[in-house]
Amino acid sequence: MSYVLEANDLTKQFHKERILNRVQFQLKKGEVLSIVGPSGSGKTTLLRTLAGLEKPTEGTLSMSGHDITEKKANERSIGLVFQQPLLFPHMTVEENIRYGAKFARSSKKDSVTDLLSAIELSDYRGYYPAEISGGQQQRVALARAIATEPDVILFDEPFSSLDPKLRHDLRIWLREFLAERSITSIFVTHDTEEAMLMGDRVGVFHEGTFQQIDRPEVLYKEPANAFVARFIGGHFVxxxxxxxxxxxxxxxxxxxxxxxxxxxxxxxxxxxxxxxxxxxxxxxxxxxxxxxxxxxxxxxxxxxxxxxxxxxxxxxxxx
Amino acid sequence: MKWSSNKSWLLFLPAVLFLILPLYGLAAAISQSFQQQGEWTLSAYQQLFQSDRFLSAVGFSLEVAFLSSLLSLLIGLLFTRSFYPYLASHTPRLIVWMPMLFPHFVWGYMVILLLSETGVLAQVFTLLGGDDFPTLTQDSRGIGIILTYVWKEVPFVILMLLPVYATIKPEYYDLVKTLGGGAWSQFKQVEWPHLLPVMIETFLIVFAFTISAYEVPALLGTTFPEMLSVLSYNWFYGSSWDDRSLAFAAMVLLSLFILILTFIGYIYMNKKRFRMMKGKS
Structure with a gap:
């Protein structure tokens, strides 16, 4: 079976320190994989390596059966939504999304309008980033990433800078948004609740590798090791x-x-x-x-x- | 707090006091440019626009100042963009900024010593068998003046652009890559919007200085065509008392031109900056 994204023995070493250690996983079409782990476990490095912003020291990465290990970030069909929205401050909401659409493989005239309506910001199309809230900015950043029509979208703790209420609302909104469009994605977070809510499967990441990848209930009912049990919580080790x-x-x-x-x-x-x-x-x-x-x-x-x-x-x- | 809000105009006092002298100078120049032998007249301005010497000085000054400013900006931008990670450390930054410590006329002398027909480079050129060293100083095309200004102003451009590069979030470069953009997109969307207002500001400062400064064109220029500043100086200190009003009229027109240019630049820059910071509202 050809997976949308498949990592084999992905390893990343900075000087003598091994940040990613033979990472292995597969992602099916439309699946959302949450990656959860403590700070410094290598989650962000994994995302950067998948996005093509870091070159792996060893291992391979393939998309739909094609090896993309050597491809540059701008040649991969992988989008990345960062912790901060990183909207271009000199562009309006619509121009920011249109900028993403410029790089789309197929250009549909109404795609930007559709996206604006999907993120519920049609009325704000002419606004500048400084004029909208943090949650709205993050939705625009998501629409901009989707506008490039990537095969996979990576989320690097996109809600970490938002307040708890907004964060909760956006999680639910994004989960439905991804499910409705069958968007294959990886969602990185350090919050176990967020990971379980967002992912069809959850991967617990520690010391540069997955300790366990499973459905949330399996993780809870059958933790693979003491680290997973402690991190997921609900157990006395x-x-x-x-x-x-x-x-x-x-x-x-x-x-x-x-x-x-x-x-x-x-x-x-x-x-x-x-x-x-x-x-x-x-x-x-x-x-x-x-x-x-x-x-x-x-x-x-x-x-x-x-x-x-x-x-x-x-x-x-x-x- | 109440004192500061009620008396905030007092904070402008030092600036107003500081501006009294140049403003008096400008007012006096304007007033004298409209006077000849104690009578109010437009004759100085009429004479200026009929004077071939003045019109060629204007053309020559605009050309030299524009080229000097543009080349300084381009070289400064290229240098800053290529080396800004190194310029973050103290020693390389000091070395780059070193030319700013020297007065313009010292730099002008140095250019003469290096690039004149009897200068160091010409001597090396002759020693190597060359027999026709190009005229780079006191030439009719203003090459010496442009070289001096470019050499002197590039460090100033770097000084202005370095903080811009220091404030650009590196994540934006990654963002453009993940959206599918290349190096040109990174420059156009990430750097240029931040650079443009500072580039306009820097251009205006360098342009205003190079078009009106006296020492360098006096040292490295020719008698024809001459820079506007040199021509005005000659009129001001010349033997004819009548030429003084011409000098004032020329300088008033130059000041007006710079003020209009600055005003347009200021409006444009502020519009850009305001939109980036606050949106349209």
């Missing part, structure tokens, strides 16, 4: 080999009769989705965890109990 989903843990003031139990002290309390969340430290394990605990009080000592039959091994195997 007992060791590098085993974990227990936090939903299977119970918090009591008395020790659970069977299974493992650990003493914890409630250090902070927050409130989320109508629940009281206790932030606890377990001195025996030198770990902290967060769980909903009804009637929790700061300073209170509780017991966390892990039933033996609920403890899982990484990779979806039963212990």
């Amino acid at each position: 007992l060791s590098e080999h085993e974990y227990i989903p936090l939903s299977n843990c119970s918090v009591t003031t008395n020790a659970y009769e069977t299974g493992r139990r650990y003493m914890a002290t409630i250090q902070h309390i927050t409130f989320q989705h109508g629940q009281t969340i206790a932030h606890m430290s377990m001195e025996d394990l030198n770990k902290t965890t967060t769980l909903p605990v009804a009637g929790a009080e700061v300073g209170q000592t509780v017991w966390l109990s892990f039933p033996d039959e609920q403890i899982c091994a990484f990779g979806g195997r039963a212990v």
Whole structure:
């Protein structure tokens, strides 16, 4: 099967430091892959390498079966939406999009008008970037990238500079926008919630490589390793080999009769989705965890109990 | 705060005081250009427009000033664009700006020492067997004057353009590449809109200086055609008292021309800058 985008053993080394380490993945037509990982994990370098802004040290990259490893950025059919909108300040909204359309392979007269209407900014076509909001600017940047009619669009944390409310609204808007048009894309973020919302599959990226690429529910239910479990959250990692989903843990003031139990002290309390969340430290394990605990009080000592039959091994195997 | 908003006009006072002298000079020049033997008249201006000497001086001055400014801008732009990453460090920047430390007449002397028919280059040329060294100084085409100005003004152009390049976000270059553009698109869309207002500003400064400065054309020019500044100086300090009003009229016309040029440039620049910063509103 020929994938729209396929990376094989993609490696990037700056001096002696290996930023990308034999990265391997495939992307089907219309699929959205979210890449999530901590800062400095190499996500942006991966996007820049895919876009052709960095040359890989080793490995190959192909689009629809054609090797594009040696192609320059302006010769690849890959668009990139940056963290900042980077609109040309001397051009109007319409001119910015038209500038992208200039490089499109097929030129449709009404494509710019269509795009303006798709991003819901038809009334702002004559406005300059300084006259519209950050969210509107980011939508124009997206329309400009789409106007070039690329086979794949890469998003490099496009909403990171926006406020949480706008960010939430734009995520939903973009998800629907990409789905309606079957646009193949890669969405990079450091926010796990955003990654799960945006991607058909989510790739957890760490130390220059994918730790796991799967559907969001698989990532959650069957984390491949301790890093994925910790990063995705919702699990208590007992060791590098085993974990227990936090939903299977119970918090009591008395020790659970069977299974493992650990003493914890409630250090902070927050409130989320109508629940009281206790932030606890377990001195025996030198770990902290967060769980909903009804009637929790700061300073209170509780017991966390892990039933033996609920403890899982990484990779979806039963212990 | 209240004091500063109520008395903000006081902040203009130093500038107004500073401008009193040149403004008095301009007013006096205008007034004297319209007077001859104590009577008000337009005769100085009439004589100017009938004078072949004046008209050729205008043509020659415009040509020399335009070429000097344009060449300085182009060379300065090419130099800044090619080397701005290196010019970020202290020593290369100082070396480039070194010519600005010398007064124009010193630079003019240096050009004579180097490029005149008896200068260093001519001697080397003869030693190498050459027998007809071209006339590069005190020539009728103003080559010596243009060379001196270009040499002297290129560092000034670099000084003006370097901050522009320092403020351009490098991500814009990547953006143009990912949209499908090449090097020309990068220059046209990323650099040019930022460069244009500063280039106009720099052109106006260099042009206004080169068209009206005296020392360099006096040192490196000929008696015909002569630059407007040299002609006015000769009229002003000449034996005939009547020529003084001609000198004033010539300088008034030159000042008016520069003011109109600056005003047009200022309006155009501000429109561009305002749109980039605030939009149309």
